[in-house]
Amino acid sequence: xxxRFRYHIAVFFSVIGPGFITAxxxxxxxxxxxYSQAGAKFGYLPLWTLLPITILLIVTQEMCARMGxxxxxxxxxxxxxxxxxxxxxxxxAALLLTNLTNIMANFAGIASSLELFHVSRYISVPLGAVAVxxxxxxxxxxxxxxxxxxxxxxxxxxVIAGILVKPNxxxxxxxxxxxxMMFDTAYITIVIGLVGTSIxxxxxxxxQAAVVEKGVTAKEYVESRIEVIVGCIAMAVIxxxxxxxxxGSIWTVSPRDIKDAADAALGLRPxxxxxxxxxxxxxFNASLFAACILPLSTAYTVCEGLGFExxxxxxxxxxxxxxxxxxxxxxxxxxxxxxxxxxxVRMILFSQVINGVLLPFVLIFMVLLVNxxxxxxxxxxxxxxxxxxxxxxxxxxxxTLALGAITLRDILAR
Amino acid sequence: xxxxxLYLTELVGLKxxxxxxxxxxxxxxxxxxxxxDSARVDRFLVGGGWAWLTVRHDQVRSISLDGIYxxxxxxxxxxxxEYMLRLVRDLLDQQIIDVxxxxxxxxxxxxxxxxxxxxxxxxxxxxxxxxxxSIFRRIVQGLLPRRVVRKLQRPIPPNSIxxxxxxIVEADPQRRLRLNITHRMLEEMHPADLADIVEELSPEDxxxxxxxxxxxxAAEALSEVDPKMQASILESLGTEKAADIVEEMSPNQAADVxxxxxxxxSEEILEEMEPEEKTEVRELLEFEExxxxxxxxxxxxxxxxxATVSDALEALKGNEELLETLNTLFLIDGEERLVGVVPLARxxxxxxxxxxxxxxxxxxxxxxxxxxxxxxxxxxxxYNLLALPVIGEEGxxxxxxxxxxxxxxxxxx
Numbered sequence: 001x002x003x004r005f006r007y008h009i010a011v012f013f014s015v016i017g018p019g020f021i022t023a024x025x026x027x028x029x030x031x032x033x034x035y036s037q038a039g040a041k042f043g044y045l046p047l048w049t050l051l052p053i054t055i056l057l058i059v060t061q062e063m064c065a066r067m068g069x070x071x072x073x074x075x076x077x078x079x080x081x082x083x084x085x086x087x088x089x090x091x092x093a094a095l096l097l098t099n100l101t102n103i104m105a106n107f108a109g110i111a112s113s114l115e116l117f118h119v120s121r122y123i124s125v126p127l128g129a130v131a132v133x134x135x136x137x138x139x140x141x142x143x144x145x146x147x148x149x150x151x152x153x154x155x156x157x158x159v160i161a162g163i164l165v166k167p168n169x170x171x172x173x174x175x176x177x178x179x180x181m182m183f184d185t186a187y188i189t190i191v192i193g194l195v196g197t198s199i200x201x202x203x204x205x206x207x208q209a210a211v212v213e214k215g216v217t218a219k220e221y222v223e224s225r226i227e228v229i230v231g232c233i234a235m236a237v238i239x240x241x242x243x244x245x246x247x248g249s250i251w252t253v254s255p256r257d258i259k260d261a262a263d264a265a266l267g268l269r270p271x272x273x274x275x276x277x278x279x280x281x282x283x284f285n286a287s288l289f290a291a292c293i294l295p296l297s298t299a300y301t302v303c304e305g306l307g308f309e310x311x312x313x314x315x316x317x318x319x320x321x322x323x324x325x326x327x328x329x330x331x332x333x334x335x336x337x338x339x340x341x342x343x344x345v346r347m348i349l350f351s352q353v354i355n356g357v358l359l360p361f362v363l364i365f366m367v368l369l370v371n372x373x374x375x376x377x378x379x380x381x382x383x384x385x386x387x388x389x390x391x392x393x394x395x396x397x398x399x400t401l402a403l404g405a406i407t408l409r410d411i412l413a414r
Numbered sequence: 415x416x417x418x419x420l421y422l423t424e425l426v427g428l429k430x431x432x433x434x435x436x437x438x439x440x441x442x443x444x445x446x447x448x449x450x451d452s453a454r455v456d457r458f459l460v461g462g463g464w465a466w467l468t469v470r471h472d473q474v475r476s477i478s479l480d481g482i483y484x485x486x487x488x489x490x491x492x493x494x495x496e497y498m499l500r501l502v503r504d505l506l507d508q509q510i511i512d513v514x515x516x517x518x519x520x521x522x523x524x525x526x527x528x529x530x531x532x533x534x535x536x537x538x539x540x541x542x543x544x545x546x547x548s549i550f551r552r553i554v555q556g557l558l559p560r561r562v563v564r565k566l567q568r569p570i571p572p573n574s575i576x577x578x579x580x581x582i583v584e585a586d587p588q589r590r591l592r593l594n595i596t597h598r599m600l601e602e603m604h605p606a607d608l609a610d611i612v613e614e615l616s617p618e619d620x621x622x623x624x625x626x627x628x629x630x631x632a633a634e635a636l637s638e639v640d641p642k643m644q645a646s647i648l649e650s651l652g653t654e655k656a657a658d659i660v661e662e663m664s665p666n667q668a669a670d671v672x673x674x675x676x677x678x679x680s681e682e683i684l685e686e687m688e689p690e691e692k693t694e695v696r697e698l699l700e701f702e703e704x705x706x707x708x709x710x711x712x713x714x715x716x717x718x719x720x721a722t723v724s725d726a727l728e729a730l731k732g733n734e735e736l737l738e739t740l741n742t743l744f745l746i747d748g749e750e751r752l753v754g755v756v757p758l759a760r761x762x763x764x765x766x767x768x769x770x771x772x773x774x775x776x777x778x779x780x781x782x783x784x785x786x787x788x789x790x791x792x793x794x795x796x797y798n799l800l801a802l803p804v805i806g807e808e809g810x811x812x813x814x815x816x817x818x819x820x821x822x823x824x825x826x827x
Binding site: 071072073080081084085086089215217218219306307309 | 506507508517519520522544545549552553615616617618620640642643646649650
């Protein structure tokens with residue numbers, strides 16, 4: 001009995017990684033901005049959204065992890081095999097564009113977080129880009145993954161920052177479970193924004209590919225599922241503390257809109273230098289982390305889908321398209337941010353809109369694929385799960401479309 | 415040259431005309447019947463109206479970009495046939511193994527050659543296309559006229575694999591037989607290359623290959639696969655096949671693989687094995703993984719200390735399967751205790767009646783079974799060893815660690 005238990009623990013640690021990393025990268029520069037904005041403007045009120053968000057996230061992520069473990073193939077592979085090259089090509093082109101804007105948003109995050117430490121973006125961004133590039137191209141996969149897992153631990157800085165500003169815990173607890181809906185455009189926007197920023201197209205591709213790369217099989221899937229769920233919950237906990245940190249500081253003083261995530265960090269300053277520093281450090285870490293994973297995941301997904309050699313186990317000459325694409329994504333993503341007068345915040349907003357446009361398609365393909373008996377065998381969605389999955393798809397599609405419309409209006413209005 | 419080529423993307427959607435040059439429908443798919451001919455397109459599946467029709471290859475008069483003209487109109491409705499390899503359904507967008515390039519590729523398109531057989535045209539699959547040119551063709555085909563697409567694609571370098579070097583992976587064993595898919599080409603590859611290929615496939619395809627190929631080849635390839643994947647492959651195979659493969663592996667590799675499995679599964683596999691191999695592997699399983707005992711192999715050649723060079727040659731003849739990697743002989747006394755080590759090459763310059771003892775190295779380096787792995791690698795480095803004898807209880811020779819075991823250990827760090 002004990003031996004079996006020990007075996008399961010051992011398997012759990014051997015499958016840890018994909019789900020956790022995906023969930024952590026989810027709290028990237030765009031995510032932190034949205035959570036900060038929610039806390040700064042509406043205090044503890046939007047906290048209730050985190051619970052349904054976590055459930056939606058678990059439902060979508062679980063399906064991807066399951067497909068990866070059962071079929072041993074990435075999501076782009078499956079789309080190619082089941083829906084043909086033309087659909088795949090369109091999907092990959094859209095994903096490339098979407099992820100490029102996400103990469104820009106995260107290099108923008110690197111720039112603005114380090115500018116708080118008086119480091120010019122003309123130093124921080126090129127250095128960041130070179131570091132990201134070297135880490136992946138010159139390091140082996142194992143060491144890369146260890147670096148990423150270690151980076152996940154740095155997110156604790158948000159938890160500490162949240163505690164340091166001494167928020168009103170009683171209120172935070174109440175509003176975590178009491179849904180508050182107001183027919184106020186700004187409030188609805190932020191609620192939709194919270195959902196939209198938490199579930200992005202790239203995550204589905206990344207998670208499934210990572211599960212496959214890790215060699216998780218259907219047999220070990222139970223442990224992998226636990227890991228995915230733990231990751232999603234950890235992501236929600238961090239989001240909670242970011243909102244609480246901003247609610248406890250900026251909102252308590254005077255509710256207002258923040259310009260960007262770095263602006264939120266400044267708002268924490270009166271509550272102690274440590275809270276401020278930790279918030280900045282957290283933003284920098286999150287941006288760098290996402291700037292590492294996103295180009296890699298994009299190059300991987302696109303090459304897999306179109307049938308080019310890919311993977312970190314290959315050398316540059318064996319997988320030229322893969323490495324060139326990766327290099328280009330890093331170079332363009334970082335380069336654009338250095339353009340004079342580049343609108344950093346607008347980039348972050350824009351990346352969220354375009355995420356939202358692509359997400360419905362990805363989700364629909366996912367639910368269709370996960371229900372194919374030929375692929376999944378006994379692992380297809382059970383009927384009740386399917387109902388939940390389709391509801392999740394409809395809710396997400398509706399919300400992201402609404403978010404897209406609202407953000408687009410904002411961008412045009414500026 | 416270009417005139418007798420046709421791509422699958424062009425074939426699909428091509429109009430089919432009957433004897434009176436009336437249009438019957440368009441080509442939907444084409445099928446090979448590998449049992450009859452592994453390259454000739456045997457049937458064209460034509461969609462017109464409600465049902466699909468089957469056109470046999472001998473019913474076709476001519477094939478060109480302008481369409482397919484028939485010479486016989488007695489067409490039968492299409493019904494699914496397990497003997498057919500349908501190119502659009504079973505090949506396009508699927509993964510195949512490029513045996514000459516030793517990698518897994520995804521099929522983007524297929525190139526046919528149109529050959530004249532007396533007064534009619536026959537299609538033969540000549541190449542499978544991967545890479546940019548075929549991707550371009552796939553995406554724009556149907557949006558632009560076929561001839562324009564051909565012109566536009568010219569600047570893009572082609573990337574194709576000859577059909578003879580393609581190995582299709584089919585997971586269903588029944589269908590594999592019916593389609594006459596063998597893995598003979600895979601069996602002839604270097605086991606390390608085969609292992610790399612297998613690592614890229616999905617678990618289902620991996621299982622299919624390991625079930626179909628010869629156990630000896632499977633064992634060699636499996637030894638080269640990533641340890642974690644070894645376990646999942648063995649688990650997916652039936653116990654009997656798994657036992658066959660494990661038997662063919664060297665005892666220490668077999669023990670390593672079995673140690674990765676859940677105890678129940680490894681017991682089941684052990685039970686299926688021949689008694690002799692079973693005992694050897696079981697003994698090795700007793701040792702901790704990171705000790706000399708866990709690293710060592712029990713396949714070695716040991717002779718009595720009084721043996722001569724001719725005795726040694728005789729012993730080698732009895733152990734031919736070890737020769738490929740053997741580089742050292744061990745001398746033992748009546749109690750199986752190690753007394754000397756003889757580098758194999760010294761036998762060549764000695765005469766038949768010479769005593770092996772005279773050829774032995776001065777001081778044999780040895781370790782005990784519970785020596786730590788780090789210490790063992792240190793010894794290999796310090797004394798430039800190729801093989802290191804491992805001593806068990808009462809000073810008896812228990813096994814040998816070879817340099818390739820050490821390389822594996824160092825690579826895993």
